[in-house]
Amino acid sequence: MSIADLRKDYSRASLSELETAADPIDQFAIWFDEAAKAQIPEHNAMSVATVGPDGRPSSRIVLIKQFDRDGFTWFTNYDSRKGRDVESNPYVALLFHWVELERQVRIEGRITRVAAEESDAYFFSRPLGSQLGAIASNQSQAVADRETLEQQFETTKRQFGEHPVRPAHWGGYRVIPDRIEFWQGRPSRMHDRVLYTRTDGEQWQRRRLQP
Template sequence: MSIADLRKDYQQASLDETEVAADPVEQFGKWFQQALQADVAEANAMSLSTVNAAGRPSSRIVLIKDFDQRGFCWFTNYDSAKGHDLAQNPFGALLFFWTALERQVRIEGRIEKISAGESDQYFHSRPLGSRQGAHASHQSQPIASRAILEQQLAQAVAQFGDQPPRPAHWGGYRLVPERLEFWQGRSSRLHDRIVYLKTAAGWQIQRLQP
């Protein structure tokens, strides 16, 4: 079969602007809970897109760890490629794709670091191996072999044991949303697209053509 012939007709559900919540975070929470209830694989996985100072975009999958009215949070190494991008250009986009529900959520806005206290709290809730790994890996930097990475891990374990502190270069980011789009697949590619736009008066809701 040709790649061009690969297609699926989406028929599970619909989305109408009269049915969504007035607040987009509330609407996201509703869809996220439905994704969990449907046992969607890695429902908390999202694509994070950033842009560097030269205007070149980059995307990768990260895991959402919290969301509320302040925004959407994840954790990483601040010295990583995405960390460097955000230091140069503090705007980005998130994308959730829940295939089993034929749904996407796109979120755009300004990205900021969360407080050290919030980062500490989450870091110490992580499995020990993940905490040790945060010390061992110089994320996004070249390395000659896997063996060297394992040596760095052994050094971190020897130095910190089972009580590694949060490294200063590791912590959380929060995307403060300015635009959220909820996409429901429909038949014949006539998908439902409902977008929330942040205005001085609050959230404005619009339907977009597919």
């Protein structure tokens, strides 16, 4: 079978703009909880798309660590490629894809760093190995081989032992959304799409889009 012949007709559920929550964060919480109950592997995984100073887009999968009225938060190395991208262009796009539920959520907005205290709290909640790895790795930088990387980790372990210090180049980002779209697969590619657009302050406009 050719790739062009691969297809699936979606029929699990429907999505009406009249039945969705007035606030998209509430609607996201409903879907996120349903993804968890469906035992979807790593339902907290999302694609983060950034654009660099040269105009080239880049995307990667990261794990969300918190969402609320303030935005969507995750943690990473500020000196990584995505960190360098957002320093020049503070607008990003997030994507959750829960294939088992035939659902997507697309989020767009402005990104900002979280407070140092918040980064500290999460950093020290991580397993010790993850803390040491955040210190040892120069994320997105070239390395000669795996052995060199392992040596960096061992050097970091000897230096810090069981008492690492959060490096200044590692911390949290929060995306403050202004567009959130909920996509539900439907038969004949006539999918349901409900878009929320921030209009003024905390107010949201909700409307249906054609598939």
